[in-house]
Amino acid sequence: MAERFKTPSGLSTEQRENGTDFAPVFDETGLILAIAAEAASNEVLMVAYMNKEALALTLDTGIVHYYSRSRRSLWKKGETSGETQKLIEMRTDCDQDVLLLKVEQMGRGAACHTGNKSCFFRKVVSKKGDVSLVRDANPPLFDPGEVYKS
């Protein structure tokens, strides 16, 4: 694959933070953080990682690819579950070490492997110092036991 992205060390801080060169900062393991948000609502759906190949494939196909750290391999999101993500827009932040993906969540509309629309389906609630999690009102969209059975 030709080198399509600039090298971050080749840019000044001003160029990196305000310029037009895309120079994504991959960490020492070759990964960059990617946040997927629903394009229509901005709701954050999930957080995952991309390597250079996943990023290039996502830009070229318009279908979101990540890198699975647990499986140590390219991960076409939704390949097993059907919950693919169509890329509507990609953004990066000031220091170019995070990507923000505006996506249309396909399939049943559940980005999370638990069957929920968003991985962030629980609120952190602190009452008099006691902290616990409270599920929001949205019901799961699929039963992971059914979808991921082998």
Add this chain to the structure above:
Amino acid sequence: MAERFKTPSGLSTEQRENGTDFAPVFDETGLILAIAAEAASNEVLMVAYMNKEALALTLDTGIVHYYSRSRRSLWKKGETSGETQKLIEMRTDCDQDVLLLKVEQMGRGAACHTGNKSCFFRKVVSKKGDVSLVRDANPPLFDPGEVYKS
């Protein structure tokens, strides 16, 4: 400080992913990723890290505190710039290694040190294989040269 958060290793996968115990996963450097989004619009504003102290202070004061990796110290967001963040709601994801903060951005409404509302003010645009960044239409809200001058 009393231990207010559960230890992740004490929970089963089912408890961690679907339960009510808050057991944030701090990485080997003691940090957890935190995404700040504008509560009113869901727009992602910035990504930073919290250590245990920053997380506790955020929950206790309702004002967002992070941990600055570059300065290696607790970081009350907006202390220098005035761009503080009021916590409206906190969420965590299925495996509890990311926090999502719904905030009201105070000050001039700019979460980014570049003076922009969001750190994600540039789109990644791919045209026939050439990838570049394009600024969105929102103007900066302050001049960082003025705000951060010493």
